[in-house]
Amino acid sequence: MNWDDCRLFLAVARAGQILAAARALGLNQATLSRRMGALEAAIGAKLLVRRTHGSDLTEAGQELLETLERVEAELIARQARLRGAEGGVAGVVRVGAPDGFGVAFLAPRLARLGERHPDLRIQLVPTPRGFSLSRREADVAILVGRPDRGRLIARKLTDYSLGLYASRDYLARRGAPEGLSELAGHDLVGYVEDLITAPALSYSASFLRSWRSRFEISSAIGQVEAVRAGAGIGVLHDYLARSHPELVPVLREHRVTRSYWTAIHEDLRDVGRVRVMSDFLAEIVRESHGAFGPPEA
Known part of the structure; x- marks a missing residue:
């Protein structure tokens, strides 16, 4: 052979x-x-x-x-x-992450890790449908919810909350709902239902069982931008929404909570670049822990 x-x-x-x-x-x-x-x-x-x-x-x-x-x-x-015995962390490490966490939170912080390890090349990729660590589509994956299959080592990063938001312009035009039942009378922004990759990502039913989006966008950041532009009311990650003052919490007493986890294939546990990236993720989330909770009243 x-x-x-x-x-x-x-x-x-x-x-x-x-x-x-x-x-x-x-x-x-x-x-x-x-x-x-x-x-x-x-x-x-x-x-x-x-x-x-x-x-x-x-x-x-x-x-x-x-x-x-x-x-x-x-x-x-x-x-x-063998390489670790000769020197520092080097090579390529690929991280798979949901777009909200990867683009808005992780990407702006990658330069810090690069400064610590000049010979480390970092790749940040979205986590698509059918994402597989065993097929080396990434070395480290950030997932919503704890993985329950595969030869993986998982570590919880943080809980995060989501709530209903609308732009000030939209609320000025349409008014604010006084209860969850009134959401049905508004333009709603949500995911493309048949592209939801995990049950934990189906947020809208937690607010309204009959939720029907007028605008379906398969990207957390895309939903934020649509709601900012006045498209309607959407379920947004609090840590993404809080950086946009034009977004207003709606029915703030109603929220959902999910969790981010990191996962690596167990065969890579001793690989220096993978261990460094996994530890770095835990570090930056720990520093910013308060940012993942609900907005202050």
């Missing part, structure tokens, strides 16, 4: 199609397809079911993927330990 073919197989399995993997690897599609055929012949089992718009893993392919990911994780950890 050619170990280089195993590396190529990992790329195909993660991309879901040979064409996309070939582009990422800088290889010709026919060459990559031929290499996959050679790997299947060497192993003596079919690994991929080739379809018009992609490739699915067979049972044998899934088993090989899991084995190779364990080998890859051990190599990454071993390399990090």
Whole structure:
């Protein structure tokens, strides 16, 4: 079995199609397809079911993927330990985060970590649907709620609260609701329902069971901007809303609370750059803990 073919197989399995993997690897599609055929012949089992718009893993392919990911994780950890013996934290660390936390809170603070570790490259990416730590889509993930599956090490960062907000202009035009039942008579801003990636992200039903958004935006920051512009009433993160004086809390006695957690794959627990990033997240959240609660009356 050619170990280089195993590396190529990992790329195909993660991309879901040979064409996309070939582009990422800088290889010709026919060459990559031929290499996959050679790997299947060497192993003596079919690994991929080739379809018009992609490739699915067979049972044998899934088993090989899991084995190779364990080998890859051990190599990454071993390399990090050997490098750590020679010097400081270096290399690339990728963090996956929801857009509100990642863009509005974490991104402005990354320079501080960069100053501490000049040889560390930091990548911040959104957490999409089907996000996977085991497939190395990130080294550290910030999640809403504690993860309940996978070989992960999880740590709670903080609770955070959300409440109803509207712009001053909107309230001047439409008036403020006096109770939750009156929300149905207002323009509402919320998520695109079929793109909600976890039950914990379904906030609106906590305020109004029959919530129906006129404006559906699959981004926390996008919802803030729409509400700021007078589109309607939305459920916003308090730590995002408090930096915009034109946003006014509505029915402030009604709120929901969720939690942010960090998760890393257990095979990366000893990798210096991953440990440094995980500790840095805990540090900056601890410093700003009061910012994640409800606004003062």
